[in-house]
Amino acid sequence: QGQLVESGGGLVQPGGSLRLSCAASGFTLDDYAIGWYRQAPGKEREGLSCISSSDDSTYYEDSIKGRFTVSRDNAKNTVYLQMNSLKPEDAAVYYCAAERYYTCVDYMLLALDYWGQGTQVTVSS
Numbered sequence: 001q002g003q004l005v006e007s008g009g010g011l012v013q014p015g016g017s018l019r020l021s022c023a024a025s026g027f028t029l030d031d032y033a034i035g036w037y038r039q040a041p042g043k044e045r046e047g048l049s050c051i052s053s054s055d056d057s058t059y060y061e062d063s064i065k066g067r068f069t070v071s072r073d074n075a076k077n078t079v080y081l082q083m084n085s086l087k088p089e090d091a092a093v094y095y096c097a098a099e100r101y102y103t104c105v106d107y108m109l110l111a112l113d114y115w116g117q118g119t120q121v122t123v124s125s
Helices: none
Strands: 003-007 010-012 018-025 032-039 046-051 058-060 068-073 078-083 092-100 119-123
Touching: 003 092, 018 032, 018 092, 018 119, 032 068, 046 068, 046 078, 058 068, 078 092
Parallel strands: 010 119
Antiparallel strands: 003 018, 018 078, 032 046, 032 092, 046 058, 068 078, 092 119
Protein backbone atom coordinates (compact mmCIF):
# COMPACT_ATOMS: atom_id res chain seq x y z
CA GLN A 1 0.00 0.00 0.00
CA GLY A 2 1.64 3.21 -1.15
CA GLN A 3 1.29 6.58 0.39
CA LEU A 4 2.34 10.20 0.02
CA VAL A 5 3.42 12.33 2.94
CA GLU A 6 3.75 16.10 2.71
CA SER A 7 5.95 18.12 5.03
CA GLY A 8 7.61 21.50 5.25
CA GLY A 9 4.63 23.68 5.97
CA GLY A 10 4.60 26.30 8.69
CA LEU A 11 4.27 29.97 9.48
CA VAL A 12 6.11 32.43 7.27
CA GLN A 13 5.98 36.20 6.86
CA PRO A 14 4.77 37.74 3.61
CA GLY A 15 7.61 37.73 1.12
CA GLY A 16 9.19 34.69 2.74
CA SER A 17 9.88 31.22 1.39
CA LEU A 18 9.05 27.63 2.22
CA ARG A 19 9.93 24.35 0.58
CA LEU A 20 7.31 21.65 0.76
CA SER A 21 8.22 18.01 0.34
CA CYS A 22 6.08 15.18 -0.97
CA ALA A 23 7.66 11.86 -0.06
CA ALA A 24 6.42 8.57 -1.44
CA SER A 25 6.57 5.20 0.21
CA GLY A 26 5.53 1.87 -1.24
CA PHE A 27 5.98 2.91 -4.85
CA THR A 28 8.53 4.58 -7.13
CA LEU A 29 7.71 8.24 -7.52
CA ASP A 30 9.64 8.45 -10.81
CA ASP A 31 6.82 6.53 -12.50
CA TYR A 32 4.27 9.11 -11.47
CA ALA A 33 3.29 12.62 -12.38
CA ILE A 34 2.90 14.71 -9.25
CA GLY A 35 0.38 17.46 -8.80
CA TRP A 36 0.33 20.05 -6.05
CA TYR A 37 -3.00 21.40 -4.78
CA ARG A 38 -4.13 23.67 -2.00
CA GLN A 39 -7.31 24.40 -0.17
CA ALA A 40 -7.97 27.45 1.93
CA PRO A 41 -10.78 27.61 4.50
CA GLY A 42 -14.13 28.12 2.83
CA LYS A 43 -12.67 27.73 -0.64
CA GLU A 44 -12.57 24.93 -3.17
CA ARG A 45 -9.43 22.92 -3.69
CA GLU A 46 -7.33 24.36 -6.49
CA GLY A 47 -4.63 22.85 -8.64
CA LEU A 48 -1.25 24.54 -8.64
CA SER A 49 1.31 22.58 -10.60
CA CYS A 50 2.09 19.35 -12.36
CA ILE A 51 5.39 17.63 -13.05
CA SER A 52 5.30 14.84 -15.61
CA SER A 53 6.45 11.28 -15.09
CA SER A 54 7.90 11.02 -18.58
CA ASP A 55 10.13 14.04 -19.01
CA ASP A 56 9.71 16.12 -15.84
CA SER A 57 7.95 18.82 -17.83
CA THR A 58 6.19 21.25 -15.53
CA TYR A 59 3.10 23.43 -15.63
CA TYR A 60 1.95 26.09 -13.18
CA GLU A 61 -1.25 27.89 -12.39
CA ASP A 62 -1.01 31.56 -13.28
CA SER A 63 -1.08 32.94 -9.73
CA ILE A 64 2.07 31.04 -8.75
CA LYS A 65 4.09 31.30 -11.95
CA GLY A 66 7.50 32.79 -11.29
CA ARG A 67 7.15 32.28 -7.53
CA PHE A 68 6.75 28.51 -7.09
CA THR A 69 8.97 25.81 -8.58
CA VAL A 70 8.38 22.07 -8.55
CA SER A 71 11.23 19.57 -8.79
CA ARG A 72 11.88 15.94 -8.02
CA ASP A 73 14.72 13.99 -6.42
CA ASN A 74 14.34 10.40 -7.53
CA ALA A 75 17.09 9.20 -5.22
CA LYS A 76 15.00 10.40 -2.29
CA ASN A 77 11.68 9.42 -3.89
CA THR A 78 10.52 12.95 -3.17
CA VAL A 79 9.03 15.88 -5.05
CA TYR A 80 9.47 19.43 -3.83
CA LEU A 81 7.51 22.63 -4.14
CA GLN A 82 9.74 25.64 -3.58
CA MET A 83 7.56 28.62 -2.71
CA ASN A 84 9.05 32.10 -2.81
CA SER A 85 7.58 35.57 -2.39
CA LEU A 86 4.72 34.15 -0.39
CA LYS A 87 1.58 36.20 -0.02
CA PRO A 88 -1.20 36.04 2.59
CA GLU A 89 -3.49 34.60 -0.07
CA ASP A 90 -1.15 31.61 -0.42
CA ALA A 91 -2.16 30.42 3.03
CA ALA A 92 -3.85 27.03 2.75
CA VAL A 93 -3.42 23.34 3.33
CA TYR A 94 -1.16 22.06 0.57
CA TYR A 95 -1.52 18.57 -0.83
CA CYS A 96 0.38 16.48 -3.32
CA ALA A 97 -1.14 13.79 -5.50
CA ALA A 98 0.25 11.20 -7.90
CA GLU A 99 -0.90 9.77 -11.21
CA ARG A 100 1.00 6.89 -12.79
CA TYR A 101 2.60 7.28 -16.21
CA TYR A 102 1.08 10.65 -16.93
CA THR A 103 2.52 13.46 -19.03
CA CYS A 104 1.11 16.76 -17.83
CA VAL A 105 -0.73 18.94 -20.32
CA ASP A 106 -1.55 21.64 -17.80
CA TYR A 107 -1.23 22.13 -14.05
CA MET A 108 -3.83 19.49 -13.12
CA LEU A 109 -3.66 15.70 -12.98
CA LEU A 110 -6.42 13.74 -14.68
CA ALA A 111 -6.64 11.01 -12.07
CA LEU A 112 -5.42 10.72 -8.50
CA ASP A 113 -3.82 7.39 -7.76
CA TYR A 114 -2.42 8.63 -4.46
CA TRP A 115 -3.25 11.63 -2.31
CA GLY A 116 -1.37 12.97 0.68
CA GLN A 117 -2.70 14.17 4.02
CA GLY A 118 -1.67 17.79 3.55
CA THR A 119 0.58 20.30 5.25
CA GLN A 120 -0.52 23.70 6.56
CA VAL A 121 1.01 26.89 5.20
CA THR A 122 0.29 30.12 7.04
CA VAL A 123 1.46 33.46 5.66
CA SER A 124 1.14 36.23 8.17
CA SER A 125 3.12 39.02 9.76
